[in-house]
Amino acid sequence: MFADATIVDLSIGIEDGAASEPDPATIDRMDHREGAEWLAENLQAMGVDVSADDFPDGTALAWEEIEAITHTGTHMDAPYHYGPESGGDPARRIDDVPLDWCLGEAVVLDVRHLDGGDEITVPHLEAALSDLGYELSGDEIVLIQTGADELWGSAEYLTDFPGMGRDATLWLVEQGVRVIGTDAYGFDKPFLEMGRRFEANGESEELWPAHLAGREREYCQIEKMANLDALPRKTAVPLVAAPVVVEDGSAGWVRPLAVFPEGTA
Incomplete structure (x- = not known):
């Protein structure tokens, strides 16, 4: 049924030593010869008389060993990431996030100006909705388009993007939105900008206000999305964005896919 569908990949993958990650992943690769040697060693430990040369062409299986935090690449933050409680209840971890939150129709709000x-404030979101001629019903996944994904691969990706404010975040959640995505590195403003604002007025509310809004009202956010400009439309975007299950995790990697059946894009 999806043979003729238009599929738009809205993710950034896990890369070795990426300049756009503050805590870059490392990827150690085992080639096919090394795979044969490793498998032969394991079989030998089980009492099997075999060597790497016994495999066809002396090669076997390749694989990778990855060292990365769960917030590397495109990922979904669970409510537990923001604090131990959300709305007075124990905060859900990523393996507790309901799957029905992770698929549905998305609306893209453009704040690239x-x-x-x-x-990003409530008036910015209201203006973006007005530009679309759209009113939220509360069933949507909301995606914030900043254009920051164009900077992926550079250090500027970490610093040159607008971020959600507390009031804007709570406003969306109060509309019934459960999942909010962004194509920027982070959901809040850049680290240094929050630090500058904190130094200017000494208010703790300047530090990660959008994230910490999740302590008041439950929601999930998807960070480091990409390719929102490749979508054929900005409303009623059929989206699947289920995270990888990480036991008791604060986040899980996700590959959001917009799937438009033939003739509907």
């Missing part, structure tokens, strides 16, 4: 370091 904002500068890096700007805070």
Whole structure:
């Protein structure tokens, strides 16, 4: 049924030593010869008389060993990431997030006119909805388009993007939205911008206000999305974005896919 569908990949993968990650992943690769040697050693430990040369062409299986945090690449933050409680209840971890939150129709709110370091406010979201001629019903996944994904591969990706504010985050959640995505590195403003604002007024509320809004109202966020400009439309986007299950995890990697059946894009 999906043979003629249009599929748009909205993710960034896990890369070795990526310049756009503050804590880059490392990927150690085992080639096919090394795979034969490793498998032969394991069989030998089980009492089997075999060597790497006994495999066809002296080669076997390749694989990778990855060292990465769960917030590397495109990932979904669970409510537990924001704090131990959400709305007075124990915060859900990523393996507790309901799957029905992770698929549905998305709406893309374009805030690409904002500068890096700007805070995304409720009026910005209302204006983006007005531009689309769209009203939220509460069943949507909301995707924030900042355009920051164009900087992926550079250090500027970490610093040059607008971020959600507390009020804007709570406003979306109060509409019934459970999952909010962004194509920027982080959901909040860049680290240094939050630090500058904190130093200017000494208010703790300047530090990760959008994330910590999740302590008041439960929601999940998807960070480091990409390719929102490749979508054929900005409303009623059929989206599947289920995270990898990480036991008791604060986040899980996700590969969001927009799937438009033939003739509907």
